[in-house]
Amino acid sequence: MQEYGLFIGGEWTDSSTGETFDDMNPATLENLAVLQVAGIDDVNRAVEAAKAGFELWSKTPPPKRAEVLFRAARIMQRQKEELASLMTQEMGKVLAETRGDVQEAIDITYYAAGEGRRMFGETTTSELRDKFCMTVLRPLGIVGLIAPWNFPIAIPAWKIMPALAAGNSIVFKPASDTPILAIKLVEILMEAGLPPGVINLVTGPGGTVGKAIVRHPDIRAISFTGSLETGKWIMGECAKAMKRVSLELGGKNPVIVMDDADLDLALDGVLWGAFGTTGQRCTATSRLILHEKVREEFTARLLAKTRTLRVGDGLLPETDVGPVINKAQLEKIERYVRIGQEEGATLLIGGKLIDPESSGLSGYFFEPTVFTDVGPDMRIAQEEIFGPVLSIITVSSFEEAIEVANNTQFGLSSAIYTENMGNAFRAVEQLETGITYVNAPTIGAEVHLPFGGVKGTGNGFREAGTDAIREFSEVKAVYIDYSGKLQKAQIDTD
Numbered sequence: 001m002q003e004y005g006l007f008i009g010g011e012w013t014d015s016s017t018g019e020t021f022d023d024m025n026p027a028t029l030e031n032l033a034v035l036q037v038a039g040i041d042d043v044n045r046a047v048e049a050a051k052a053g054f055e056l057w058s059k060t061p062p063p064k065r066a067e068v069l070f071r072a073a074r075i076m077q078r079q080k081e082e083l084a085s086l087m088t089q090e091m092g093k094v095l096a097e098t099r100g101d102v103q104e105a106i107d108i109t110y111y112a113a114g115e116g117r118r119m120f121g122e123t124t125t126s127e128l129r130d131k132f133c134m135t136v137l138r139p140l141g142i143v144g145l146i147a148p149w150n151f152p153i154a155i156p157a158w159k160i161m162p163a164l165a166a167g168n169s170i171v172f173k174p175a176s177d178t179p180i181l182a183i184k185l186v187e188i189l190m191e192a193g194l195p196p197g198v199i200n201l202v203t204g205p206g207g208t209v210g211k212a213i214v215r216h217p218d219i220r221a222i223s224f225t226g227s228l229e230t231g232k233w234i235m236g237e238c239a240k241a242m243k244r245v246s247l248e249l250g251g252k253n254p255v256i257v258m259d260d261a262d263l264d265l266a267l268d269g270v271l272w273g274a275f276g277t278t279g280q281r282c283t284a285t286s287r288l289i290l291h292e293k294v295r296e297e298f299t300a301r302l303l304a305k306t307r308t309l310r311v312g313d314g315l316l317p318e319t320d321v322g323p324v325i326n327k328a329q330l331e332k333i334e335r336y337v338r339i340g341q342e343e344g345a346t347l348l349i350g351g352k353l354i355d356p357e358s359s360g361l362s363g364y365f366f367e368p369t370v371f372t373d374v375g376p377d378m379r380i381a382q383e384e385i386f387g388p389v390l391s392i393i394t395v396s397s398f399e400e401a402i403e404v405a406n407n408t409q410f411g412l413s414s415a416i417y418t419e420n421m422g423n424a425f426r427a428v429e430q431l432e433t434g435i436t437y438v439n440a441p442t443i444g445a446e447v448h449l450p451f452g453g454v455k456g457t458g459n460g461f462r463e464a465g466t467d468a469i470r471e472f473s474e475v476k477a478v479y480i481d482y483s484g485k486l487q488k489a490q491i492d493t494d
């Protein structure tokens with residue numbers, strides 16, 4: 001059995017607790033590796049190492065930092081197949097998707113590396129003579145990065161690469177369901193020449209290790225992707241310490257299919273959005289808002305296609321839908337199916353765990369599930385399930401579709417299928433989400449555009465895109481007075 005340590009100050013070390021945990025393949029329930037449960041002492045050690053790392057790294061010229069990232073991207077590219085296969089074993093999603101996950105990490109790494117020669121500030125005028133004004137970006141210091149399991153290398157890379165390009169040092173806690181890919185990413189960065197102490201990795205539960213990171217007074221910012229509940233707690237803690245926090249939380253992403261939509265296109269998009277990654281994306285399509293005029297036809301075609309989806313081990317080429325990440329998640333999905341039935345929604349297909357006896361599948365598998373007759377206020381239309389469960393809500397107009405779409409506490413992604421250009425643009429204006437797709441599914445963001453949501457999905461920050469560096473930098477305004485005398489802004493008016 002492969003054993004992995006914590007990574008502190010450039011060395012792999014054992015934790016102070018002496019405890020370990022297992023990392024399991026959700027498709028086979030085999031153990032893949034043993035990992036360390038870090039303690040508070042280890043988080044403290046990681047922060048001390050990150051202080052030394054920050055001293056060095058923040059003073060390294062950004063184009064030199066970028067060289068490390070360019071090398072890391074090339075190493076990832078070389079290892080893409082190996083990383084993807086490992087990720088399928090660790091996280092479960094099918095190989096085509098884990099290749100995409102690695103590709104997304106490569107993309108953001110190149111993107112952040114490119115920023116090494118940009119990181120533009122502004123120059124502007126002064127109201128006074130002989131005075132020069134500009135802004136520069138400064139690193140934040142030590143940042144605490146807490147990542148989820150559904151994108152085991154892409155989301156860590158979204159956080160790590162811009163944070164590094166901007167000159168910060170890092171204490172990184174990966175999700176306990178997918179630590180190996182995080183460790184591989186750290187190994188790649190070290191192979192690429194990142195100095196010791198700049199990135200430190202601690203593994204273990206959010207309740208202890210995550211908490212210690214959030215509460216550490218010398219960590220200046222937290223970037224977290226995960227549940228709304230945890231995000232709220234983190235935000236409260238960070239408020240007390242006046243610490244910057246950027247949050248990417250849940251979604252309840254709607255796809256609107258209008259009566260004038262290209263239904264073939266919409267069908268492919270709904271299936272991919274709802275059941276890709278086994279529905280375990282923040283951006284997954286969990287509500288289908290369907291125009292009543294196409295309800296019957298579209299629902300029938302959707303069911304026929306859903307029936308053909310093959311659930312199984314993501315390593316097998318014939319698999320469309322892999323396992324669910326763990327037992328707790330499987331039970332949560334089961335619970336929501338019961339809730340949907342109790343609320344009076346009609347279960348059209350799926351709704352059950354896949355029985356290991358009859359299927360020969362021993363892991364955490366759940367049938368692709370579709371509910372119809374879902375009321376917009378039902379819990380299955382409001383709460384994030386994070387599994388292969390789609391709720392159909394029928395509407396009779398564009399206005400009603402928008403109203404239903406916006407009737408949620410979340411606001412990450414949304415999509416509309418329509419051939420009416422006016423309605424497409426109206427939807428872009430009116431859908432309360434950070435991302436809107438026209439004639440494309442709710443999943444599939446690209447790294448050079450900002451990623452994030454409104455309302456309960458986040459707190460105004462965006463990851464990736466042109467905001468990537470800003471998430472991990474402070475803006476400093478600089479005034480250079482070369483008049484040789486005291487000049488008073490707002491007072492010396494001539």
Ligand code: UN1
Nearest residue numbers: 151281282283443444445
């Ligand atoms: C997530 O589910 O948290 O847009 C991230 C997408 C992917 C990223 C999803 N590129 O679906």
